[in-house]
Amino acid sequence: MKGHRGALILLLAAALLFCSVLQASEVNRLLRSETAPDGVVFEILESDVDDLGWAIPQTLRHIKALRARFPGLDIAVVTHGPEMFALKSSDRDAFPEAHEIVQSLTQDQGVDVHVCGTHASWYGDTDEDFPDYVDVAPSGPSQISQYLELGYKLIVIEREW
Numbered sequence: 001m002k003g004h005r006g007a008l009i010l011l012l013a014a015a016l017l018f019c020s021v022l023q024a025s026e027v028n029r030l031l032r033s034e035t036a037p038d039g040v041v042f043e044i045l046e047s048d049v050d051d052l053g054w055a056i057p058q059t060l061r062h063i064k065a066l067r068a069r070f071p072g073l074d075i076a077v078v079t080h081g082p083e084m085f086a087l088k089s090s091d092r093d094a095f096p097e098a099h100e101i102v103q104s105l106t107q108d109q110g111v112d113v114h115v116c117g118t119h120a121s122w123y124g125d126t127d128e129d130f131p132d133y134v135d136v137a138p139s140g141p142s143q144i145s146q147y148l149e150l151g152y153k154l155i156v157i158e159r160e161w
Contacts, residue, residue: 030066038074039147039150039153040073040075040076041144042063042077043078043156044077044080044084045080046082046083048083049091050086051159052083052086053097055079055159056102057097058159059077059157060105062157075111076143077112078137079114080141084120084140087102087131089130099131103131103133112135114143115136116137116143117139118139120136
């Protein structure tokens with residue numbers, strides 16, 4: 001049994017590393033491109049409210065690199081798992097860095113940041129529970145689909161190990 005657990009842990013670690021490599025390679029592929037994409041949408045879908053603490057700074061690094069290569073590139077972020085609740089107005093003191101980054105992205109850098117209204121509603125939260133600099137979309141997956149229909153490239157944010 002111990003051998004199986006070790007093999008499973010190794011397999012999971014390899015899968016996480018592979019996802020990180022895919023994410024980085026997608027950003028690098030876009031950076032090497034001769035022409036800018038129509039836009040980029042970053043998807044954040046994690047399992048814990050604390051995950052926005054690493055996911056938003058990581059997303060910001062990718063945004064800075066893409067905007068350095070393609071100034072004016074249209075960029076959006078959709079966060080629609082439990083991590084999105086870190087952006088509630090009542091959690092600003094608990095997650096100040098995430099709020100500062102998102103506020104700067106939306107107000108200073110023209111990046112649209114969306115949370116999922118459907119997910120929020122499951123916990124009794126509404127548009128009023130989030131600050132004005134966060135858009136509460138009716139559905140996170142539908143919001144991503146709308147961006148993809150506009151020709152945006154999808155980059156799924158995964159923890160970099």
